[in-house]
Amino acid sequence: MSIRVVRKRADAYQHGDLRRALVQAGLKLLAEKGVEGLSLRAAAELAGVSHAAPYRHFQNKGALVAAIAEEGFRLFTAAMRKEIDASEDRTVLARLRAAGQGYVSFATKHPAYFRTIFGPPVWSKGGPGWDSLIAAGEESYGVLRGLVVEGIENGELQAGDPDQISLAAWSLTHGFCMLLIEGRLAPKGVGPATVRGLTDALLLSLERGLAP
Amino acid sequence: MSIRVVRKRADAYQHGDLRRALVQAGLKLLAEKGVEGLSLRAAAELAGVSHAAPYRHFQNKGALVAAIAEEGFRLFTAAMRKEIDASEDRTVLARLRAAGQGYVSFATKHPAYFRTIFGPPVWSKGGPGWDSLIAAGEESYGVLRGLVVEGIENGELQAGDPDQISLAAWSLTHGFCMLLIEGRLAPKGVGPATVRGLTDALLLSLERGLAP
DNA sequence: ACCTGAACACCGTTCAAGT
């Protein structure tokens, strides 16, 4: 996943699509330097403009981060969908497991995107870009919820509130990812090799709890 | 929980216990201004010393944060233990539920401590103060694991690897807390009033999955 | 309408010098 940032031409005064270039620059900084490496000034420099130029397109750093998070959400949702589609077993439970594996795999492959997507500056604002960010988040959640609804209907899952059941599955998977990428599990010897098996075991516990 | 920071006396040249004062100052900054408000310089100012003074006691900001996280862990563990002790129902399942409620309640009451405790700079280093931080984390984990072992022995939980079962419960609770305090659930209308009931519902799903 | 350059108030970190 190599990211291309369109630089302003040195002889030009205007960029053309600075907004988009800054978002791409942000994704690149996250991928290469992590969450700490993402700054307005560094993004501006990658785009070849002065450090004040971003303020024509984003109210503040939070607005840029929200735009980056929105883009990150699309990558995240796509990765999860891909894993689901790849499941040979088409039962709801199998596809839920695939979704969980996709979730964990995205988090470990792109921890900085994952942290940004679920990070604090993004969701606690209600500022500019909030609506389309919420929409991107809802679409991602819709993938999970859709599977749960399907499972309730065909009897693979117990009857109940789909949102509550979804939240249980989401919380378990999300919590595991957080503990994993923050290194909290490292002292316990949980490394890349054991993640896949562990994820399946965790999801299995939950499946038993959500069975009819 | 009011935090007292011992300031250096203006007429004195040395502080006396600057290390401890800086940790207290850090906790105060976290409580009052959140994670963003915690800086070495601000902590130094609260302690009444110059901004370079902390470097006599901490190698860098990460080392101070680790020391603060260690103290936060003690508060966290104590809060969970208190909730467990308060449970009238002394079955393992009831005490596990109490632990879960204590976990969530600490996260919502002290989000900045919670984020610091489980945040990235703390666990991914291996730097100075790492060992005693790990110890504080292990003690916290031991509370959960102890209950799980007891449950397996008396048949309230299914037989299995205690660490795996603990991880399932931990992940579910932790993920719910993260989604909650990062505001990810706010658009769904999950507010303070509904948290307690929701927590119980989530833990119940898991209990079913971990039943014999 | 869009961008630049200087300025301001913050950071973390280093280092010579002071007590």
Next chain:
DNA sequence: ACCTGAACACCGTTCAAGT
């Protein structure tokens, strides 16, 4: 042994001025 003050390289943000 412990702390200070100046310095450096970074931040986010604002604003008058340039194109």
